[in-house]
Amino acid sequence: MSSRSPLKLLSLGVAASLALAACSSGSATSGSGQPAPGGTLTLAIGSNPDCVDPQQPGTNASLNVGRQLVDSLTDQDPATGEIKPWLADRWEVNAASTGFTFHLRSGATFSDGTPVDAAAVKTSFDGIKALGARAQLGSGYLAAYTSATVVDPQTVRLDFSAPSAQFLQASSTMSLGVLAPAAYRKTADQRCHGDGLIGSGPFVFESFKQNADIVLAKRKGYNWGSPLFKHRGEAYLDRIDYKIVPEPGVRTGSLLSGQLGATTEVQPVDEAQFQGNGFTEQTRPNPGIVFNLHANVTKGVLTDEKVRQAVGKAVDRKEVADTVLSPNYKPATSILATTTPLYTDLSAELAFDPAGAARLLDAGGWVPGPDGIRVKDGVRLSASVVFAAVFNQNQSVLELLQQQLRRIGFDLRLELHTTAETLQIQQAGDYEFLWYNVTRADPDILRNIFSTKAGNRSKLPAGNPLDAALDEQAATADPAVRKPAAEQAQRLIVEHAYAIPVFELTQVVASGPNAHEVGFEASSRLQLFDTWVSGA
Structure with missing residues (x-):
């Protein structure tokens, strides 16, 4: 049987056998431990890619595939x-x-x-x-x-x-x-499924079986890689076989038993199993906008800036990282992650201060009700948060935030939706809080999401000071001019609590003993040009 055989899943999330482990029988073995060409990397991803054309999708599952097919300017x-x-x-x-x-x-x-x-x-x-x-x-x-x-x-x-x-x-x-x-002679739908997907990258598309696997093959004669690559010429791997395995327990068990060479989306509870014993973990915080409670300032109690600021002070980010996540996840210290160019450290402004939160609410006339939730003029201090389970720990994190906010008398109601439903709700503006993150290694992601000329998820009025800062950072590539404008934008978002930063999403990829140099590019998506496999 081929190493391309799909995972057969048993009940209770236990993996059945793959016929072969991560390396195919054609793998070259380097006795010195040096990179050697040949072999197949069998790599698990956590969801079925919605599209394998890198120009169309926005999910990590898709982009982790698409990065290998195309070169960029x-x-x-x-x-x-x-x-x-x-x-x-x-x-x-x-x-x-x-x-x-x-x-x-x-x-x-x-x-x-x-x-x-x-x-x-x-x-x-x-x-x-x-x-x-x-x-x-x-x-x-x-x-x-x-x-x-x-x-x-x-x-x-x-x-x-x-x-x-x-x-x-x-x-x-x-x-x-x-x-x-020639790719544009095919429709967008056809390219999504790999038909006519012709790039200049180090791998070429071979096959896509929905909810099973995606296979890429080495591009013969490739010799124009990025100077950031560690070697010149062709990629080492003959093939990459992405196994689509939604269940975290199955991914973990299959890697531990040698049925996989590597897996993405290692859950915090499983990380310790891949620290030593021949396994390695590669981690990198996603650049861009951190996971946050993004406020619609035109809805309900969130129209009151003091209420939003109180919510920000009541969030114990360290408790979130320590309790629900792992040491690989950083508490947010700005609306941007630390790996984002022109990031500004606002940890002092985001300090945990429940007493300060209570003072803001007291001054605003919010008094504790019989069930502990504050009220004012007959209105409960309550708001809902719309979220999707795109990150496995989302619900657990939000349940902890719900507990933290209840301590200051704020009722956070959780609304779980599908990814498609969440997108529709966001586009309609029918939310109080949105829970999300966005990955991009450039501060302009703030303009995409906050500007009144773009996403405007806070529903701010046009001509506000944040718009001016966002426009200024977009106007020049000179970092001496861009940096102060990007810093001002981050400060305005945090100070006015347009969004409440919570934690930085981290990509955690675990590799077995035979998989080496599984790396990330700047947006924390997989870059597998330098990846190689050794014999069993």
Whole structure:
């Protein structure tokens, strides 16, 4: 039997056998422990990807696949946030941050043999723009994109109708990864299922069996990797076999028994099992907006800024990390995670202060009711939070927050919905609190979510000071100008409690003894170019 055989799941979340372990019989073995080409990495992911076209989806399950299929114009250093060359070996940005000219490297080709040239880049970016809302992340990155101009065969200029300093970082993401012109002869639905999914990346699409597995194969002749990669030439792995395994216990048991080479989404309760004994854990906090209670300031008691500020003071972030999560998860110290470029430490402003919360509520006329929940003018101090179970611990975290807020007389009501329902509720603005996080290694994610010209999840009025700070950080790529504006935006969000930051989501990937160098790119999605497997 092949190592591509699907996991057979038994009752009570116990894994049945895979026919082979992570390494296929064709794996090369390096007796010195050095990387060697060959073999298959069998890797578990926690949900069925909604789409394998990297330009369309927004979920980690999908993007962990899509990153391996496409190259991007640039890459981003996970350690420093610096933008590096990739398909483009150099670029210029005009003074207004509305024009970006990329000079493409020579020799890169798509898997159908056609060149990665300026015309192909233009076709790809026009294609992402044409997807509209189907490009869940790219549509935001390209909101002001107007056109691309082929300057010469190896030079392309991308133009925007408004300052878009964020675009340089966006050009490093798989959501703006470049597909071949032939890919756009297929429909968006066809590309979602792998039909016509032609990239220039180190792996090529092979098969997608819904709710079972996705298989990628090595791209022969690949030799134009990012300078951030640890080796040159082709990827080490012959294949990547993503097993779709929703049950955390099955993923854990299958890795422990050697039926998997690695697994994503290791739950906090299982982390200790992969610390030693030949197993390794790779962890990285997601950059971008942390998990937070995002307030709709036009709804119910949340119209009162003092109430929102009291909620922020009553949240014990350390207790959340210590009780429900693990040491791999950091309490939030800003609305942005610490791995986000231009992050500002606001831990003092987010200190646990239940006495301060009580003083704010007392001063506002909120008095304890017979059941301990405060009331004012016959109105209970209560708000609901809409959430989906996209992170396994969401409900447990929210139940703990519910207990913490009850101590100050605030009733937090939990409303669990499907991911699709949550999106509909968010788009309709029919919520009091939203619970979510958003991953992106650039502070402009704040503009996407908070600006009145974009997502405006707080339902703020136009022309507010936060809008001005968000616009200013978007106007220039110069960090000396961007940093103060990004800091001001973070401070305004925290000080006015438009959102209550709680914790940083962390990606935890566990690997068995035969899987090596399972890594992350800057957005904490998997980068498997340098990954290799050794023989059993």
